[in-house]
Amino acid sequence: PDGPPLVFSSFVFYNMLHRQGIHEFTAMGVLDGNVIDYFDSDAQKKVPRQKWMEKELDKSYWEKGTESRKSKQQWFKVNINILKTRYRQNDSDIHILQWMHGCDADIDHGEPRFLHGIDKYSYDGANFLAFNENQEIWDARDDAARETKTRWDKVQVLREYTMAYLQKECVTWLKRFLDYQNKNEIPGIDSAAKPDLYVFITGAKDPTNMVLKCMATGFTPTKTVLQIKLGGRVLTREDGVNSTDILPNGDGTFQKTESVEIPRSDNSDYYCELSHTPSSLPKKCCCVVDKKAPDDTTKILLAVGIPVVVVILIGGLLILVIKKFCIGKCSSLPADV
Secondary structure (H helix, E strand, C coil): CCCCCCEEEEEEEEEEEEECCEEEEEEEEEECCEEEEEEECCCCCCEECCHHHHHHCCHHHHHHHHHHHHHHHHHHHHHHHHHHHHCCCCCCCCEEEEEEEEEEEECCCCCCEEEEEEEEEEECCEEEEEEECCCCEEEECCHHHHHHHHHHHCCHHHHHHHHHHHHHHHHHHHHHHHHHHHHCCCCCCCCCCCCEEEEEEEECCCCCEEEEEEEEEEECHHHEEEEEEECCEECCHHHCCEECCCEECCCCCEEEEEEEEEECCCCCCEEEEEEECCCCCCCEEEEECCCCCCCCHHHHHHHHCCCHHHHHHHCCCCCCEEEEEECCCCCCCCCCC
16 A cells, blocks of 8 residues: 555454452453443443544444443453452452453555454453464463463354454454544544553562552553653563553543553652653653652542542552652653653
């Protein structure tokens, strides 16, 4: 084709949180970073999150979608209990099972062209199983995941269906949704999500160190970049930076956390930087890390208003200590940033 590919993406995120027999399930469709439909275990109904979705798709689409989401909700309940047993975990802990599948496609050069597919599962915040589209097999994280891999690799129809969904059905729906969106002249999300940026400090295994965590939340995934900087330099994986997957918040927006372990004695200037592409939002929002711990962590948690599930996802069971936070406010940066 002439020119570089114009890449669009379509994904579905499924998320189940389990504790003491209670299951909280959410599912959302995402088109090029914008949430277009939503389902949760409270409402038990798949609903549109874009006006053009509501206009273009009839009642039967939403009824069938609701039944499909309910079926997957039941699948998650069964399998999160299987994994809990397999990992020898008790019922008092919180566990999270997630599934993400979808595709990237070039839509701008004649017929839609499949570029890349993703079909992966994570458990308790770590990768569990991912479909290898080149070899048409499943890649496993550990022994517990390899037990599932061995079983699924033997099911030829499952591998064939997964490839067909990623390469054909997903691309077909991606093109259809883009046509609906363009027909109604809506250039994306109906109202731009304004992300927030939070900075946390936690203890490290080495008591002379601490872990700096930067969390961006309330954004759409393809339009946000989160970075940790030391002075004007972006820290990378080679510097020990760890990144979480993009996780759904349950309200149609997403969160992501970057973390790095640093010495407590380090007096260098560290920054958490959030970049967002819509011109209506600040290009950069930055927080300077303050190493002075607050006297009352609970009051700060309440003041910031972070839902408990968010704290669990990024750190686990309220062990976090907030050092400094920003809510839509950007601090000045050195000239070389």
